Amino acid sequence: MPNPFTPLKTRQSGFTLIELLVVIAIIAILAAILFPVFAKAREKARQISCASNLRQLGLAAMQYVQDNDEILPGSSYSNGGAGATGGWMYYQTYSATPAQDQFDPALGSLYPYVKSMGVYVCPDDSGGRLSRDSYAINSCVNGTTLNNNVYSGKSEAAFDDVSSFILFGEESFGTANQAAGSTDDAYLSYTGNVISTRHTEGSNSVFVDGHTKWYRTDRLVAQHLQTGGVDTGGACP
Numbered sequence: 001m002p003n004p005f006t007p008l009k010t011r012q013s014g015f016t017l018i019e020l021l022v023v024i025a026i027i028a029i030l031a032a033i034l035f036p037v038f039a040k041a042r043e044k045a046r047q048i049s050c051a052s053n054l055r056q057l058g059l060a061a062m063q064y065v066q067d068n069d070e071i072l073p074g075s076s077y078s079n080g081g082a083g084a085t086g087g088w089m090y091y092q093t094y095s096a097t098p099a100q101d102q103f104d105p106a107l108g109s110l111y112p113y114v115k116s117m118g119v120y121v122c123p124d125d126s127g128g129r130l131s132r133d134s135y136a137i138n139s140c141v142n143g144t145t146l147n148n149n150v151y152s153g154k155s156e157a158a159f160d161d162v163s164s165f166i167l168f169g170e171e172s173f174g175t176a177n178q179a180a181g182s183t184d185d186a187y188l189s190y191t192g193n194v195i196s197t198r199h200t201e202g203s204n205s206v207f208v209d210g211h212t213k214w215y216r217t218d219r220l221v222a223q224h225l226q227t228g229g230v231d232t233g234g235a236c237p
Contacts, residue, residue, distance in 0.1 A: 043124070046122075046199075047199040047204065050122040050134075051204045051212050051213075053119045053120070054204050056114060057114065057135065057167075057206060058206035058207070058210040058211075059210060061110060061210075064109060065156060074086060074143075074152045075088050075089065075151050075186065076149055076185060076186070077185060077187045077189070078094060078149055079149075080148060081149035081187075082185075085107060087109065088109050088137055089108040089120075089133055090104045090107035091104070091133075091186065094184060096184055098130045103120070103131050104132065105117055120134065120135060121133065126180075126182075128182045128183070134170060135169070135186065136169060136171035137167065137168055137187060138190070139188055139190045139226075140228075141165060142154060159228065162209040163207055165208045165225070166207055167206050168205065169195055169203060169204075169226075170183075170199075171186075171195065172194045172198070173194065178198075181194070181196060191234050195220060196217070199214060202216040203217055
């Protein structure tokens with residue numbers, strides 16, 4: 001007869017090496033599946049934030065138009081426009097490589113309607129965070145040169161369809177990588193500048209009528225949205 005007061009030997013619980021390896025393998029598989037999903041979700045959030053910025057700039061432009069006899073904001077261009085006032089954006093230096101505080105939105109014509117420096121910077125644009133601007137005005141909404149490479153804005157009446165003309169877009173300049181570049185002078189020269197692909201092979205644009213939309217960059221170019229949806233043979237209408 002066994003002694004009832006003798007404790008029975010119990011087996012110690014714990015993971016075996018094989019069980020531990022199985023758990024690690026499962027975690028690795030889940031991570032491989034979920035990380036790209038999280039990355040896409042974060043990028044979508046940044047894309048939406050960028051679109052919100054452009055929507056606010058579009059609204060600011062519409063208020064500017066109401067206060068300026070239906071004339072769109074003008075812009076500076078290239079090296080000659082550095083240090084010139086009167087455009088929608090002011091820049092002190094013209095450089096393919098973004099420089100610290102290169103742009104000063106507060107000296108641009110739209111700032112009184114925006115009053116926020118953050119609106120001018122796309123969260124996906126590291127160069128823009130340094131220079132203080134990510135966006136560029138479509139050259140085809142500007143008219144004649146006033147002085148010092150400052151262009152006047154066109155009248156809204158000059159457009160057959162304001163919903164087909166880009167007003168502000170995302171320029172990529174100074175790099176072969178369209179996703180990494182930023183604007184050099186806040187002026188999106190038709191056929192001369194490259195449009196960014198920083199948002200999943202595409203970019204956001206706000207149109208003259210104020211609506212904002214994401215397009216794949218190749219489709220945006222193919223649909224001629226800088227020139228109102230019409231192939232003008234390389235010149236603004």
